[in-house]
Amino acid sequence: MLSSLPPEILVQIFKSLNSFEAILILRDTHRIFARIWELNTRAILTAQVVKVCYRDRYALGQNDLAAYHILLNTKQARNLNPWMLMGTESSSAVPYAPPLFLPLEVNLRSILARLDCKDSESMEYLVRFVQLHETFRKAELEALADLYQADVEFLNYSQYSPHCTVRLPDEDAARMLIHRSLLSKGVYELWGCGSNYEELHQDIQRRTSSIWHTFKSSSFKFEIHAYQAKRTLAEQHDIIQSLRYLGFEGPIKLNDPEQTFCIFEDCEWGVKEPKRIWFGRLIATSSRAILDTYTLKKRKYLSTTSMDSELALVTANLTQAAAGKLLYDPFVGTGSFPIACAHFGAVCMGSDIDGREVRGKQGLNILTNFQQYGLVDKCLDNFIADLTHTPLRSGRFLDGIICDPPYGVREGLKVLGSRDGSRKEVVWIDGEAAHLQDKYIPPKKPYSFERMLDDVLDFAARSLVDGGRLSLWMPTANDEEVELGIPVHSYLEIVSVCVQAFNKWSRRLLTYRRLQDQESKDDQVPSVKTIAETGHTANDLNSFRKRYFEGFKEPLPADLHKGG
Secondary structure, three states, X not given: OHHHOOHHHHHHHXXXXXXXXXXXXXXXXXXXXXXXHHHOHHHHXXXXXXXXXXXXXXXXXXXXXXXXXXXXXXXXHHOOOHHHXXXXXXXXXXXXXXXXXXXXXXXXXXXXXXXHOOOHHHOEEEEEEOOOOXXXXXXXXXXXXXXXXXXXXXXXXXOOOOEEEEEOOOHHHHHHHHHHOOOEEEXXXXXXXXXOHHHHHHHHXXXXXXXXXXXXXXXXXXXXXXXXXXXXXXXXXXXXXXXXXXXXXXXXXXXXXXXXXXXXXXXXXXXXXXXXXXXXXXXXXXXXXXXXXXXXXXXXXXXXXXXXXXXXXXXXXXXXXXXXXXXXXXXXXXXXXXXXXXXXXXEEEEEEOOHHHHHOEOOEOHHHHHXXXXXXXXXXXXXXXXXXXXXXXXXXXXXXXXXXXXXXXXOOOEEEOOXXXXXXXXXXXXXEEHHHOOOOOOOEEEOXXXXXXXXXXXXXXXXXXXXXXXXXEEEEEOOOOOOOOOOOEOOXXXXXXXXXXXXXEEEEEEEXXXXXXXXXXXXXXXXXXXXXXXXXXXXXXXXXXXHHHOOOOOOOOHHXXXXX
């Protein structure tokens, strides 16, 4: 009788059941059901998990819980993850665009942890950062947490350490943040921490003894990472053996284990004994692997001012580029920022006053860069334009603006127009107006750097939707206070300030959020908008350029100028 039924009907029978216990009973009643279960584990469990989430909001009964433990110990169930539950075969297929954070997006182990740990809010996570671009790391995670509406609390963070402890709603939120992060290596469920190994072992037992049995039969491996120090193999062996009380009985697999447990030691330089130790279970790794794909060394169309691919991707994260969003770069150059935003699913467009950059050369241009990465469908358009004479329609329709304006060092900043403000007569060449020909270069006039920053903010305030973000790079001398000189606007709120230091100067990445009209701050007005620009040379109009060519020397006292 059963053998005559189509497989899809048997799968539907499984899906119609109302508990995990009923699934177990049906699976064991006949070998045909056992075979259907083996081939359709994901679909069956997905249907049941969705029912439980919407019906009981994770409140499983005792019979369900007992059956759930058995299901979890099957190979198929252990290998499930949120990506599979949502119908994606592999998390690697979408390393940058996790599904929406909905109740049905659950991880089976995460549910079990909620059931076994009475206070789910007490679970903390360890983020392992790269020790690079230190002022960007926290801002990146905060931007991603805001994008996915996941509350994140930083419990311990220092720019001088790659280890950071945070509190997150659950394992799924941790996975979403790290899967898209560029400045972290991974996130770990924190099992314990201490200033020495005796404290560490005590904390592990206090925090997690109730869930050790969950991983008793899983394949596993241990890793030891020491920051600013190194452990010998013998020392690593002794440290791992000190954790034998965890009672893991599964096979040890160095390649692709089901669980990876890590010990992190934070040491002072030249001091072997760690000042802090953490122990955690790997939840997810970051997207740093994509840096090799987007490295400028492999990009076909470049210029001397193309933004580093890592910082471009980080800037896209701070701007919250994502699928369904429209982003614009008004200083597009060779398209580094639009490509980074397109990687995260956003539709992008760009413009530049330099037509040579937009048109490209020798058959290479911005569009060929999009083609190189298979992102042509995310490229809306690129056009020649000046931000102060934009052809874009007036209105608030942009989700983000991302740009690295020219600093005016190699040549002074310019904007379209004549120096005296007069209009020029049309010049005709072979019966065609010169300004309509492809090789036409329009006249330009000097432009104040400070005025340009204000124009960018004013354009963002007029073009961004509520909550839309502006990410703007700007240079500064190192002897200036970081808090000074940041342009402000009454409709834009500063979200983060990140600094990349060089020798005698730095550049800052300023990220703003567009406020709702009723939230505007009337006391914040553009800094130089109403100041008449009396300078005529590039140095007069750009104080940074002047100091750059002066070698950032300390200004002389006023009396020295007078006395000679």
